[in-house]
Amino acid sequence: MIYLDNVAGTKPDQRVIDKMIPYFTEHYGNPSAHFYPIGREAFEAMEAARVQVADFIGATADEIVFTSSGTESNNLAIKGFLKNSANKGKHIIISEIEHFSVDTVVTKLINDGYEITKLKVNKGGLVDPADLEKAIKDETVLVSIQYVNPEIGTIQYTEELGAICKAKGVTFHVDAVAAAGFVEIDVNKLKCDMLSIASQNFFGPKGAAALYIREGVKVSGLLDGGFQERGYRSGTENVPAIVGMGLAAEIAKAEMAEYVPKLEAMQKKLWDGLGGLFDFLHFTGHDTRRRPGHVSFWIEYIEGESLLMWLSLKGFACASGSACSSNILAEDEDDLVASPVLTAVGVPTDICAGSLGMSMSRYNTLEDIDKVLEVMPETVQKLCEMSTMYNQK
Numbered sequence: 001m002i003y004l005d006n007v008a009g010t011k012p013d014q015r016v017i018d019k020m021i022p023y024f025t026e027h028y029g030n031p032s033a034h035f036y037p038i039g040r041e042a043f044e045a046m047e048a049a050r051v052q053v054a055d056f057i058g059a060t061a062d063e064i065v066f067t068s069s070g071t072e073s074n075n076l077a078i079k080g081f082l083k084n085s086a087n088k089g090k091h092i093i094i095s096e097i098e099h100f101s102v103d104t105v106v107t108k109l110i111n112d113g114y115e116i117t118k119l120k121v122n123k124g125g126l127v128d129p130a131d132l133e134k135a136i137k138d139e140t141v142l143v144s145i146q147y148v149n150p151e152i153g154t155i156q157y158t159e160e161l162g163a164i165c166k167a168k169g170v171t172f173h174v175d176a177v178a179a180a181g182f183v184e185i186d187v188n189k190l191k192c193d194m195l196s197i198a199s200q201n202f203f204g205p206k207g208a209a210a211l212y213i214r215e216g217v218k219v220s221g222l223l224d225g226g227f228q229e230r231g232y233r234s235g236t237e238n239v240p241a242i243v244g245m246g247l248a249a250e251i252a253k254a255e256m257a258e259y260v261p262k263l264e265a266m267q268k269k270l271w272d273g274l275g276g277l278f279d280f281l282h283f284t285g286h287d288t289r290r291r292p293g294h295v296s297f298w299i300e301y302i303e304g305e306s307l308l309m310w311l312s313l314k315g316f317a318c319a320s321g322s323a324c325s326s327n328i329l330a331e332d333e334d335d336l337v338a339s340p341v342l343t344a345v346g347v348p349t350d351i352c353a354g355s356l357g358m359s360m361s362r363y364n365t366l367e368d369i370d371k372v373l374e375v376m377p378e379t380v381q382k383l384c385e386m387s388t389m390y391n392q393k
Contacts, residue, residue, distance in 0.1 A: 002316050003361075003363070004359060004372070005319045007153075008359075012200075013251055016248050019244060020241070023042065027042055027045065028042070045243050048246060049249075053210050056197075057176075059187050063214060066242050066245075068208070069198055070196050070197070070198035073197070073210065074101040074144075078105050081217070082114075083219075084219065084220055088141050089141045092117070092140070093143045094116070095127050097121055097146070097152075098146055099146060099177070101175075102144050103340075121345060125149055125154035125344070129164055133164050133168075136168045140168070143170055147183065148183060149285070150178040150319075151296065152345065155286070172192045173192065173193065174194070175196050177209075180197040180252070182292050193213075194211060195212040197212075198210075199241065202249065204249070205241045205248075207238050210245070211232075266369050270372060274295070277377055278299065280300040281297055284296045284298060284321070296357040297356060298342070298355035300351045301353065302353060302354075302383045303353040303354050305320050306383055307383060321356070
């Protein structure tokens, strides 16, 4: 299997796994019980990881809160912040292509009297900073914009957006889950007040993530219980995963300069190769402002999920940004639900039945790209022959 869905999660680094194992077998104490050695060992290891994660994004250790996932970090950022700002205004701004863990949370807040503005994006998936500046008003309390969109790979003008929020005095949250380990993150350059990352996206374990909360920003925890994570996140911490996340962050910071150019070379080869195969293949996302090693596209009249399954049978693991985004969201379970990201960037729903994403990591090679380009012509041809839409065009 050639794994090309690294935007969903990367293979953990073996050094990270080796670092984690003793915290299952030897240093298994509860970090809250640091009055005796085995608990203190766990606590000290967790605090060392907090320093590593902070250093990874240009923060201080006191500004890092460990969570279980990017989704939890996003929920804590939005809901936890709004608990302390209801009297300051009830207007929130996001983009129309945010992750469900931001979009769904914010949309539900309409029931609590919040006004939501969803900024439009252009064909490349970019928010115009001028649109953000116009949208901010006296009642605006929070702006949440994704750094990198995982479906189309676009890298937002995050620094410019952050500068606008800072000048306007509006709190700025960045969902950087799809960016970490592939795009440099410096919370001071981004001028953000909160930022979410997740370990599995930069060669660490699943089950460990973090929320950066700038000093002075008031956020309330979502869980009632103990006072772990300084009260931001009650519940016993996942020490092995946190230790792994810390080392993964340290490795990514040290080695990104080495592996990112290799990712860009694979990306160019795949982009150029696919572009020369079919005149009815269309790339999605920005052609230059995109996550290294990420290529996404749609093919006229071919369902993204069908292409995904055929490639899986041939030994490739890819991602579908499908028109069948989720049958759960459809009023009729037989209907296809258009991906909101594809709709936002202007993909025509009458001839697009889904997109495909291929995202590479430092474990991929140029030979992997050769194999993709070798199987694509025959695979696409077979699907075209099976497509009613294609045969009726």
